Amino acid sequence: MNKKTKxxxxxxxxxxxxxxxxxxxxxxxxxxxxxxSASERPSTAQNKRGEQDKRQMPAVVEADGANVFxxxxxxxxxxxxxxxxxxxxxxxxxxxxxxxxRTFIDDPQIVxxxxxxxxxxxGRVLVSNVDYGTADRSRKDAPFKVAGVGSYDLATxxxxxxxxxxxxSLDGKRHLISDVTVAPDxxxxxxxELTPTVFRIDPEGNASVFLRDDLLQGTLDIPDFLDDVGMAxxxxxxxxxxxxxxxxxxxxxxxxxxxxxxxxxxxxTPLASPTAGMRLLADGSITAVSSGLLTGKPARIQxxxxxxxxxxxTVTVTDTVTDPVTSDVxxxxxxxxxxLSGGLADLLAGKPNDGFTLTPVRTx
Numbered sequence: 001m002n003k004k005t006k007x008x009x010x011x012x013x014x015x016x017x018x019x020x021x022x023x024x025x026x027x028x029x030x031x032x033x034x035x036x037s038a039s040e041r042p043s044t045a046q047n048k049r050g051e052q053d054k055r056q057m058p059a060v061v062e063a064d065g066a067n068v069f070x071x072x073x074x075x076x077x078x079x080x081x082x083x084x085x086x087x088x089x090x091x092x093x094x095x096x097x098x099x100x101x102r103t104f105i106d107d108p109q110i111v112x113x114x115x116x117x118x119x120x121x122x123g124r125v126l127v128s129n130v131d132y133g134t135a136d137r138s139r140k141d142a143p144f145k146v147a148g149v150g151s152y153d154l155a156t157x158x159x160x161x162x163x164x165x166x167x168x169s170l171d172g173k174r175h176l177i178s179d180v181t182v183a184p185d186x187x188x189x190x191x192x193e194l195t196p197t198v199f200r201i202d203p204e205g206n207a208s209v210f211l212r213d214d215l216l217q218g219t220l221d222i223p224d225f226l227d228d229v230g231m232a233x234x235x236x237x238x239x240x241x242x243x244x245x246x247x248x249x250x251x252x253x254x255x256x257x258x259x260x261x262x263x264x265x266x267x268x269t270p271l272a273s274p275t276a277g278m279r280l281l282a283d284g285s286i287t288a289v290s291s292g293l294l295t296g297k298p299a300r301i302q303x304x305x306x307x308x309x310x311x312x313x314t315v316t317v318t319d320t321v322t323d324p325v326t327s328d329v330x331x332x333x334x335x336x337x338x339x340l341s342g343g344l345a346d347l348l349a350g351k352p353n354d355g356f357t358l359t360p361v362r363t364x
Contacts, residue, residue, distance in 0.1 A: 058336055061358035065093060065101030070342040070356055072179070072277060074118040074125075075331040076154075082330065082358065084340070085113030085127060087347060090137050092116060092127055092152070095358070097333060105157040111137045111146050115179045115190075122186055122203065123154045128177035129162070134347055144174035149190050149201055161205030165190065168199065168209055179233045179277075181242065183256065189242055191231035194218065198231075198242070198254070211259040220247040220274055222294065233278040235286060239309055245288060249273040253310045266312040272300045277328030279337060279363075287363045289339055292324025299326035301339065301361045319362040329361065337363045 061082075068091075070084035082095040083104070092105035092113050105113075105125065112135040115128035127150045133143030147169070150162035166175060178193040186203035189210060196216035201207045218230025233245040242254040249270035254262040272290035276299075279287045286304040298320035306313045323341035332338040338358045346353040 058360045061099050063095050063099045063101050063355045065355050067352055069347040072115045072328045073330050073340050074116045076118045080333055083116050085116045087112045088135055090135055105152050107159055109162045111135050117180045119182050125152045125154055126180050128180050130176050147175035147177050163205050163207045165199050181234045181236045183236045191234045193231050213262055215262055232275050235278050235280045238284055245275045245278050247274040249275055268314040271302055279329045287329050289326055289329045298322050299324055303364050318364055321359050336360050
């Protein structure tokens with residue numbers, strides 16, 4: 001069986017998983033508590049409080065970008081715009097709270113735009129370059145052979161640089177740059193979901209391998225789609241550290257000055273798996289979203305409160321999103337937090353789609 005045939009079967013199988021998941025989530029959506037047990041119904045008073053909370057929440061943004069299929073997003077407060085990458089077109093678009101989608105970056109070097117990070121201090125947008133084999137610019141017979149990060153002017157969308165990270169690896173393996181974060185000095189750190197590698201990229205676009213560690217090796221298998229899925233998201237936090245979310249629900253703490261001292265964060269309970277995206281909050285805690293891709297249950301929004309300099313942390317569930325395949329969270333207007341549901345099921349099935357959804361969620 002050739003690689004193209006294997007990939008087609010993989011995507012078909014993954015689509016069945018997603019479709020089943022979506023159906024399950026919708027069928028069970030009648031319980032406002034999100035509980036698995038129908039007997040655990042909230043009281044009348046709780047229902048009233050829940051209804052009041054919903055009235056106070058900002059509106060859901062139904063974005064009109066047909067066939068954009070975003071996986072990640074970021075928010076630019078001065079322009080009040082979300083920036084989303086397109087897995088299908090390799091573009092980056094802006095989205096207003098009115099749901100209007102406008103293409104902002106269209107760089108032929110980007111096959112699929114996954115991670116999007118607004119670095120307003122340096123007036124740029126960082127975008128990770130990946131290839132699932134489903135994009136307009138994909139090499140359909142050689143998926144996951146593209147790995148890079150591009151930097152683009154925040155005012156014009158013009159490319160500053162676009163670095164090929166596979167040139168540093170030269171290992172012939174599959175790669176997927178799932179997320180990018182930026183330190184105060186402008187250094188970017190990019191994590192590879194399919195190898196245990198963290199890359200460092202200076203503000204001028206010079207890249208190097210920052211860390212390779214078996215601690216970052218993926219262990220999560222998505223049946224008939226991807227094996228050994230590892231690092232899903234990364235945030236730079238206080239005390240010059242990286243916090244890396246693994247797809248299996250664990251977190252890893254990496255001291256930037258001593259990456260060899262990387263260790264797992266001791267969690268009160270693991271994050272739900274697969275973990276997909278994170279947002280650093282103003283108080284230094286983190287909100288994380290876990291997709292329901294493998295369970296069919298609503299995606300979970302979780303609050304991670306650190307202690308002992310991120311050696312330990314407490315995890316609590318603060319909200320859910322009905323669409324199981326919800327893949328990222330970001331800041332929104334007025335200190336809100338929004339979760340992204342980008343239409344992954346349609347993408348994997350090769351079907352067109354009308355747009356995507358940004359849902360306001362509770363973080364605590």
